[in-house]
Amino acid sequence: MRGLLPFLASRLLRAAISLWLVSTVVFVVMRLSGDPVPLLLPPDAPRSEIFRVRAELGLDRPLPVQYAFFLGNALRGDFGQSIHFRQPAFRVVLGYLPATLELGLTAFVLAVLIALPIGVLSAVWRNSVVDQAAMGLALVGQSAPTFFIGILLILVVSLNFGLLPTSGRESWRHLVLPALTLGAFAMASISRLTRSAVLEVLGADYVRTARAKGVSEALVVAKHTLKNAAVPIVTITGLQFGSLLGGAVVTETVFAWPGIGRLAIHSIYNRDYPIVQCTVFLSALLFIAINFCIDLIYGLLDPRVRAS
Amino acid sequence: MALGGGVFVLVLVGVALAAPLIAPYDPIRQSLRARLAAPTLAGADGKAHLLGTDHLGRDVLSRAIYGARVSLLVGFAAVVVGGILGVTLGLLAGFRGGWPDSVIMTLADAQLAFPFILLAIGIIAVLGPSFPTLIVVIGLSGWVTYARVLRSQVLVLRSREFVDAIHALGGSVARVIARHILPNVLSSLVVIATLELARAIVLEATLSFLGLGVQPPTPSWGGMVHEGREYLDSAWWISTAPGIVLMLTSIIVSRTGDWLRDLLDPTLRGE
Numbered sequence: 001m002r003g004l005l006p007f008l009a010s011r012l013l014r015a016a017i018s019l020w021l022v023s024t025v026v027f028v029v030m031r032l033s034g035d036p037v038p039l040l041l042p043p044d045a046p047r048s049e050i051f052r053v054r055a056e057l058g059l060d061r062p063l064p065v066q067y068a069f070f071l072g073n074a075l076r077g078d079f080g081q082s083i084h085f086r087q088p089a090f091r092v093v094l095g096y097l098p099a100t101l102e103l104g105l106t107a108f109v110l111a112v113l114i115a116l117p118i119g120v121l122s123a124v125w126r127n128s129v130v131d132q133a134a135m136g137l138a139l140v141g142q143s144a145p146t147f148f149i150g151i152l153l154i155l156v157v158s159l160n161f162g163l164l165p166t167s168g169r170e171s172w173r174h175l176v177l178p179a180l181t182l183g184a185f186a187m188a189s190i191s192r193l194t195r196s197a198v199l200e201v202l203g204a205d206y207v208r209t210a211r212a213k214g215v216s217e218a219l220v221v222a223k224h225t226l227k228n229a230a231v232p233i234v235t236i237t238g239l240q241f242g243s244l245l246g247g248a249v250v251t252e253t254v255f256a257w258p259g260i261g262r263l264a265i266h267s268i269y270n271r272d273y274p275i276v277q278c279t280v281f282l283s284a285l286l287f288i289a290i291n292f293c294i295d296l297i298y299g300l301l302d303p304r305v306r307a308s
Numbered sequence: 309m310a311l312g313g314g315v316f317v318l319v320l321v322g323v324a325l326a327a328p329l330i331a332p333y334d335p336i337r338q339s340l341r342a343r344l345a346a347p348t349l350a351g352a353d354g355k356a357h358l359l360g361t362d363h364l365g366r367d368v369l370s371r372a373i374y375g376a377r378v379s380l381l382v383g384f385a386a387v388v389v390g391g392i393l394g395v396t397l398g399l400l401a402g403f404r405g406g407w408p409d410s411v412i413m414t415l416a417d418a419q420l421a422f423p424f425i426l427l428a429i430g431i432i433a434v435l436g437p438s439f440p441t442l443i444v445v446i447g448l449s450g451w452v453t454y455a456r457v458l459r460s461q462v463l464v465l466r467s468r469e470f471v472d473a474i475h476a477l478g479g480s481v482a483r484v485i486a487r488h489i490l491p492n493v494l495s496s497l498v499v500i501a502t503l504e505l506a507r508a509i510v511l512e513a514t515l516s517f518l519g520l521g522v523q524p525p526t527p528s529w530g531g532m533v534h535e536g537r538e539y540l541d542s543a544w545w546i547s548t549a550p551g552i553v554l555m556l557t558s559i560i561v562s563r564t565g566d567w568l569r570d571l572l573d574p575t576l577r578g579e
Contacts, residue, residue, distance in 0.1 A: 018418040029435075142562075145551075243423055253517075283426050
């Protein structure tokens with residue numbers, strides 16, 4: 001366990017800096033947007049009323065003071081009242097969070113369950129038809145825009161064959177297409193990386209030794225290869241999980257999935273800035289927390305990482 | 309492969325530049341009589357619509373051709389913005405070291421540790437969508453790779469004896485950069501810029517799809533997919549035509565980038 005504490009501390013510091021930077025950008029962008037008070041009041045509100053609300057929101061104070069207040073409030077989960085919902089923004093966003101987590105987790109599990117076997121088989125049957133088809137598809141999955149993958153799935157699976165519903169969140173059947181869409185990029189990345197990680201290990205000396213000893217090919221793959229290919233696969237898999245959050249905005253919009261991504265887009269149309277701020281901040285927090293956990297797991301798995 | 313990719317991009321640029329000459333119709337002219345016409349040689353308005361018409365009777369082919377302008381303009385401009393910013397910051401970090409280096413690299417790490425699209429959405433939500441905002445935001449999303457490559461190149465070269473010799477002979481930092489660093493990183497920059505172009509085009513289309521990019525009635529591929537979404541059941545061509553062009557562009561450009569990387573600079577693989 002030597003070196004784990006300093007490693008942990010440096011990663012924690014980095015996570016804190018990321019979060020602080022994101023919140024600072026959110027603050028600066030908010031200030032650039034000008035005075036939010038006219039949005040809160042009817043257009044014919046008297047000047048005295050405008051000044052009262054400005055004072056109430058602390059907008060009459062110097063910028064550094066406002067900034068300190070903003071950071072303090074953000075840490076306590078206070079992003080102000082949602083203009084549209086007339087409730088604390090934080091509470092509104094929390095209400096939409098479970099749908100996003102459900103979609104994200106399903107997409108992630110689907111991606112891993114599909115990508116791992118494909119990656120391993122592609123490596124074992126290198127240059128076969130299976131390998132070429134899978135890697136061709138993976139290339140498409142990595143460079144095609146998420147929203148258009150969703151549109152194509154709706155067009156073919158829902159409208160053409162009538163197999164699954166196009167939008168909404170009612171049963172597990174509503175979850176399949178959004179999860180596949182959101183998971184497509186991760187699926188492609190994980191299968192490509194698994195393939196190259198397994199290929200690398202298959203060429204290692206100890207694998208040749210195992211084969212020379214007469215160990216069957218299936219056992220070579222299962223026992224000697226997968227375990228050693230695991231570290232890079234775990235890392236990329238974890239990173240993919242984090243980036244699913246960004247894709248959720250797009251996927252939720254395509255499939256009318258009632259999560260925080262769609263909420264954010266709607267709030268932009270409604271000029272409901274407290275909600276937008278809160279969503280960006282909360283997503284950043286989630287993303288940074290996930291990456292921190294991955295770093296931690298990685299550090300535990302592979303002591304060499306701690307040194308760097 | 310790269311040749312094919314290069315030809316594809318050139319053709320696309322040609323199509324974008326010559327849009328007014330190639331496009332069969334005005335991309336924003338509506339024709340209520342010819343609404344939602346399937347791909348046809350003789351529509352209800354007596355005209356040919358090779359890729360059909362949309363919900364306002366506008367010709368999808370003409371709109372897709374004009375859409376290439378938006379994608380390429382925003383894509384190339386964003387790559388330039390990100391490239392200039394990244395190269396400058398990378399040089400600064402490499403040559404100055406010390407706190408500027410720490411600040412720049414911490415910023416880079418922080419940005420990589422966050423799904424940029426969320427930040428882009430926040431910024432565009434507040435500043436309002438416009439071409440300059442779009443270009444700057446997408447450009448900002450892509451500076452990190454340039455900066456890292458430039459910085460590491462500077463660090464490698466800075467400690468070489470010939471650089472000391474140039475300094476000793478009175479040569480300026482600018483001379484070292486222009487004569488020794490930039491030629492060394494040129495191929496890396498070409499590779500990064502190609503990969504960034506694919507990413508920028510997809511990001512622009514994604515933002516336009518979300519309604520945060522190019523605003524109607526200006527045709528953009530992402531915006532067209534968005535407009536056709538409600539008509540998928542009855543008029544699939546509205547979304548599908550621009551979507552497929554976009555998908556092909558993204559795949560071909562990024563494959564060209566991969567190919568250039570393997571050819572010119574395999575060390576970039578990890579980036």
